[in-house]
Amino acid sequence: VSCKEAETTSKGSVNYDKVREAIVKVIEVDDNIAPAMLRLAWHSSGSYDKKTNTGGSDGATMRFSPEKDYAANAGLFRARDALEPVKKQFPEITYADLWTLAGAVAVEEMGGPKVAWRPGRRDAVSGQECPPDGRLPDADKGTLSGTVQHIRDIFYRMGFNDQEIVALVGAHAVGHTHKQFSGYDGPWTRAPTTFSNELFRELLENKWTLRKWNGPDMFEDPTGEIIMLPTDMALTWDKEFRKYVETYAADQDRFFEDFAKAFQKLEELGVKAFQEEAKKKRGWFS
Ligand code: DDH
Numbered sequence: 001v002s003c004k005e006a007e008t009t010s011k012g013s014v015n016y017d018k019v020r021e022a023i024v025k026v027i028e029v030d031d032n033i034a035p036a037m038l039r040l041a042w043h044s045s046g047s048y049d050k051k052t053n054t055g056g057s058d059g060a061t062m063r064f065s066p067e068k069d070y071a072a073n074a075g076l077f078r079a080r081d082a083l084e085p086v087k088k089q090f091p092e093i094t095y096a097d098l099w100t101l102a103g104a105v106a107v108e109e110m111g112g113p114k115v116a117w118r119p120g121r122r123d124a125v126s127g128q129e130c131p132p133d134g135r136l137p138d139a140d141k142g143t144l145s146g147t148v149q150h151i152r153d154i155f156y157r158m159g160f161n162d163q164e165i166v167a168l169v170g171a172h173a174v175g176h177t178h179k180q181f182s183g184y185d186g187p188w189t190r191a192p193t194t195f196s197n198e199l200f201r202e203l204l205e206n207k208w209t210l211r212k213w214n215g216p217d218m219f220e221d222p223t224g225e226i227i228m229l230p231t232d233m234a235l236t237w238d239k240e241f242r243k244y245v246e247t248y249a250a251d252q253d254r255f256f257e258d259f260a261k262a263f264q265k266l267e268e269l270g271v272k273a274f275q276e277e278a279k280k281k282r283g284w285f286s
Pocket of ligand 1: 035036038039042074075137138139140151168169171172174175176177178179181182183184229231
């Protein structure tokens with residue numbers, strides 16, 4: 001079986017507005033699932049490598065081992081499982097389209113910007129196409145310079161610049177870290193189901209200290225109620241990153257606009273159908 005034949009693509013007449021409504025219903029049952037959906041979309045897309053044009057949301061390979069068992073993806077079964085009834089209800093949509101659409105819908109439902117989204121991703125049929133482990137960022141590389149360099153290595157590999165990196169990490173305004181999944185513990189903001197520029201404001205407005213505990217190094221505010229990962233703090237310690245932290249802390253509209261663009265780009269990295277369409281548009285093959 002050739003690669004082409006082994007793939008499945010969203011067929012014909014999926015009513016994507018109806019799929020959106022079904023995703024919203026899932027979020028209405030438990031709004032803590034929205035941040036997990038956003039993270040599922042990010043982790044399925046963020047495995048992209050520009051040089052080899054591999055990884056990314058196309059294929060929805062996180063359904064398979066080894067990718068679903070990578071440490072970075074711990075806990076994402078919550079979002080995958082929550083979306084399973086939607087897939088059952090609309091069997092023609094691919095998982096790859098469903099997961100990325102759910103990311104966009106989650107952002108919107110939490111009060112964030114509208115993220116442009118289009119269908120066309122295919123589903124792989126086995127784990128053979130899984131990207132290698134290690135393509136998603138670690139939250140800590142031991143030193144400030146090592147951590148800053150790591151963030152750039154990971155996101156430049158996907159094709160992002162410093163401004164886009166800071167905008168994307170603004171997603172940590174929502175959701176929690178979970179001791180049982182990542183070893184970290186707590187939310188970044190006091191409104192973890194509201195998409196806003198609050199991550200940037202909290203980063204700049206608090207005095208952050210290392211939490212004294214026997215878990216991994218992380219930072220907490222004076223109340224100990226909200227937290228930052230070393231990679232989040234690094235955005236304020238690096239001069240280039242900090243510029244954008246300050247811009248977004250002062251201007252939520254600008255953050256929303258830049259996040260929506262960067263997130264759409266993230267969700268479309270490496271999608272073969274979109275790449276072919278872009279080539280045709282350039283006229284080389286017509
Ligand atoms: Fe993240 N993230 N993330 N993150 N992330 C975690 C949770 C969530 C890093 C590490 C962690 C992005 C970037 C980074 C979300 C969205 C995004 C957790 C906790 C860790 C650890 C997981 C757990 O315990 O359940 C690191 C490191 C980076 C980095 O850039 C260096 C980006 C770019 C996004 C995005 O969406 C664009 C969301 C949402 C969550 C909350 C999930 C939940 O279940 O709640």
